[in-house]
Amino acid sequence: MSIDPSGPVTAPSAATGSGVGPLLRGWREQRRVSQLELALRANSSARHISFIETGRSRPSEEMVLRLAGHLDVPVRERNALLLAAGYAPHYPETPLDDPSMDALREGMERLIQGYEPYPALVVDATYDVLVANRGIAMLLDGVPERLLVPPLNAIRLTLHPEGLAPRIRNLRAWRDHLLAQMNRQIALRRSEPLRALYEEVAAFPVPDRDAAVDDDGPLGPASRFALPLLIEHEGRVLSFLSSISTFNTPMDVTVSELAIETFLPADPATAKYLHAMRS
Template sequence: MTTVVSDTGVGPLLRRWRERRRLSQLELALRAGSSARHVSFVETGRSRPSEEMVLRLAEHLEVPVRERNALLLAAGYAPRYAESPLDGPRLEALREGVERLLRGYEPFPALVVDGSYTVVAANRGVELLLSGLPGHLLTPPLNAMRIALHPEGLAPRIRNLREWRGHLLSQMERQIALVRSDPLRALYEEVAAYPPPPRTGGVPEEPEPEPYPYFALPLRIEHGGRVLSFVSSISTFNTPMDVTVAELAIETLMPADPGTAAYLRSLADAPGEAGGH
């Protein structure tokens, strides 16, 4: 993804972010330690904000790191946040830490995706769930949304596909509302248009039980002749100072019932099983 700078200056960009957050000029000014008059002057172009003010307003507007660089450029300042290659020396400690985390979570699935849902790292628990998928979905770069929703991907195996698909699409919609990313929007349009997968040979999709027996929406997926249930948790890095790091997300799939946990542990204990997928 590339940073896009509006030719209308920093003021209109800040105004759009403020309106997106549903804040008045006075509310933003109070949070940023400024005045509504100064915020108004910045938004209309009557006053050029300092670099510090741009960053302070961006912080209180919860502007993503990539977009903060765009605001700085529009205001005539150099970008503040680097965008380091994930495989570069600057992020070596990050890579090692993430790899330890993923391995430590085994035998349960965990993966890391970037801002376009490209899988940048995954553990053997994820490999287990992906066993048997066609090669065109598993050819790098893997995309988590395509794998989950493609008719030849995991979709035919997901027992509560309607609910899980709605969850994933809503997640993408929230992200699109936060960042200006043509690749992300194109991905959303692609996966949202996928036809329902054929269920020949599979178990029909389950109706949603009432009341729901889980504390969060589970992913219920067929594997090895049984149904495994997971609850997803997504973590990001606190106060990132690099665009690449800011757009990484670590997703862990927690077993939602004792049977799922016991089954995955049994595979991990069997020689060659967990790592053979």
């Protein structure tokens, strides 16, 4: 998917009309799956899929969930499909501070604390930070307090001209990476809050050229494998590789939208510096 710096690539809209049929057709077309292919995946017929999409046939609750699963529809949107078909939502949306989420929340906190001194954090569907470890707090040294008022937003803090952006040596490359990542999620989730965040951060100023340009390898050896984040801290340039983890087969909307991002040192000097800061 190509990225237009002036704005995100939007997801294909569902066909005009109401009900679950046009919504399913919109998801099928977005996934570039034919009626026949979807029918084969769902153990149905192209004729039945056509009847569902045109409203001539009302799908069962089980069929809605089956088609949504084969189209990789996000959990939140599966509930929307069920409502459009006249059924109750199938997936709960439990607040993270609900007592039933205590074990999950504590587990995530232990996970990112155990990752110290390397930075790690947990974000929701719009990149609001739910929990972060001391490695992240270290990177935020010097960021104005007004940008640290909850809810903290990881993308805004990273790209804001008064946030981390002035200290990111490869800001243009890292910005392109983040915008592309958001763009994919907008297409997947059709999220208006995420779209608004994209438009906000895409308008932030960006330098004509990165301070570090990967011509003769100044991004470091890790750049041969993945794009590193190069960020200054107290006069040193630290290099990180980012990894994002999500939960397998989530059965709750909240859980389906959680992401754990960890930053692995991309060179020995960064690892040594972080361990020295911890001691």
